[in-house]
Amino acid sequence: MQSFRSLLYRFSTMTTLPSSAPDSTVTKKPTRDVLLVSIWRGEADEGDFEAHSVPAHDNQTVLDVVSWVQQHADPTLSYRFACRVGMCGSCAMMVNGEPRWTCRTHVSKVADDGALTVAPLRNLPVIKDLVVDMDPFFDKWVAAQAVHHPSHSRADPMQPVSTQTPERISANEAIECINCAVCYAACDTVANQPDYLGPAALNRAWALINDEKDAARQEILDAVSGTGGCHNCHSQGGCAHYCPNELNPMASVAGLKRATAMRFFKGR
Amino acid sequence: MLTLRLYMLQRLSALVMVPLVIGHIAVMIYAVQGGLTAEEILARTKGSLAWAAFYGCFVLAAALHASIGLRTVVAETFGWTSKGLDIFSLAVGLFLSVLGLTAVTAVTL
Ligand code: SF4
Ligand code: SF4
Ligand code: FES
Numbered sequence: 001m002q003s004f005r006s007l008l009y010r011f012s013t014m015t016t017l018p019s020s021a022p023d024s025t026v027t028k029k030p031t032r033d034v035l036l037v038s039i040w041r042g043e044a045d046e047g048d049f050e051a052h053s054v055p056a057h058d059n060q061t062v063l064d065v066v067s068w069v070q071q072h073a074d075p076t077l078s079y080r081f082a083c084r085v086g087m088c089g090s091c092a093m094m095v096n097g098e099p100r101w102t103c104r105t106h107v108s109k110v111a112d113d114g115a116l117t118v119a120p121l122r123n124l125p126v127i128k129d130l131v132v133d134m135d136p137f138f139d140k141w142v143a144a145q146a147v148h149h150p151s152h153s154r155a156d157p158m159q160p161v162s163t164q165t166p167e168r169i170s171a172n173e174a175i176e177c178i179n180c181a182v183c184y185a186a187c188d189t190v191a192n193q194p195d196y197l198g199p200a201a202l203n204r205a206w207a208l209i210n211d212e213k214d215a216a217r218q219e220i221l222d223a224v225s226g227t228g229g230c231h232n233c234h235s236q237g238g239c240a241h242y243c244p245n246e247l248n249p250m251a252s253v254a255g256l257k258r259a260t261a262m263r264f265f266k267g268r
Numbered sequence: 269m270l271t272l273r274l275y276m277l278q279r280l281s282a283l284v285m286v287p288l289v290i291g292h293i294a295v296m297i298y299a300v301q302g303g304l305t306a307e308e309i310l311a312r313t314k315g316s317l318a319w320a321a322f323y324g325c326f327v328l329a330a331a332l333h334a335s336i337g338l339r340t341v342v343a344e345t346f347g348w349t350s351k352g353l354d355i356f357s358l359a360v361g362l363f364l365s366v367l368g369l370t371a372v373t374a375v376t377l
Contacts, residue, residue: 189344192343192344192345192347193269193343193344195269195349196269225271225272226271227269227270227271228269229270229271229272231270231271231272231274231275232269232270232340257275260272261272261275261276261279264272264276
């Protein structure tokens with residue numbers, strides 16, 4: 001239910017009307033101090049974009065805009081965030097059709113003539129409004145064996161790890177993933193082949209393949225060689241283009257292809 | 269949809285085709301330069317085990333390569349999975365093999 005305050009707000013300002021409202025009632029032309037924001041409301045198959053006018057500021061992130069709508073216009077709006085500094089990976093949404101971490105995406109960089117369209121992340125089931133179900137995303141991490149397999153116990157002495165080996169350098173390049181699913185939303189292969197494990201899970205699998213502390217590297221290679229495995233990647237690089245942490249999951253997937261091919265020639 | 273085995277088959281078939289395509293183009297250019305007629309070409313290919321092997325390999329590699337490639341296209345365009353997809357890939361592979369091998373036998377036998 002919308003609060004009385006938000007209804008009053010809508011009514012008094014005439015700025016938050018459904019997108020289907022007649023043109024004459026909505027100020028279409030963006031002005032310098034107002035952003036025209038369209039936000040998805042509802043579930044995946046049932047819902048619509050809702051239009052809001054949001055005060056524009058010099059320094060403003062997309063998450064600020066969504067929060068403003070939730071705090072001042074419509075408290076029933078559901079969305080996720082936690083850290084607001086690009087660490088937790090919970091705030092990703094589609095902004096003007098492209099996946100973004102909204103807490104660190106400046107409006108000025110992505111607004112189209114003062115207009116923003118904010119929608120739930122692509123390739124994942126929508127729970128409500130801007131909130132998607134992340135289960136399929138993380139289930140695929142498990143399916144790819146992209147989980148640490150301990151090779152030592154706490155009773156063992158600490159294992160020294162050189163930072164200079166090529167393997168460690170590859171692992172480090174892939175490791176700063178914040179699980180935001182931006183790459184997963186950007187991946188057309190995930191869109192067209194729902195069982196494809198996707199760039200994030202495969203990127204982590206590659207980091208573990210290169211981690212000398214992981215005890216199940218052959219199992220990881222098995223896990224990424226099945227029907228939804230790394231060999232389905234088209235190497236077009238949408239994942240690398242959009243990853244907010246500037247990781248290159250495409251290169252990681254290519255690494256997995258190489259490693260599985262080498263193993264194939266060795267007859268394993 | 270593409271497993272490691274299918275991926276390797278597609279890459280290896282491509283690898284087989286590389287020298288065969290180059291050989292094919294080279295021979296075509298040579299034949300055209302010399303102004304060979306169809307009869308003269310057939311006179312050279314008929315009964316030749318070497319040409320039968322050359323184009324036989326070419327046809328089989330191309331059929332394998334194309335059927336796996338089309339498998340991906342069909343799976344991603346129409347959302348086909350498992351059984352239907354396997355039957356489709358096999359049918360395309362067999363069709364192309366029969367078509368190609370018919371041509372190969374026609375000019376070499
Ligand atoms: S490069 Fe591969 S993993 Fe990355 S977006 Fe493209 S298909 Fe997906
Ligand atoms: S690889 Fe990049 S885009 Fe993908 S989940 Fe990790 S941080 Fe996000
Ligand atoms: S809110 Fe944590 S990454 Fe955006």
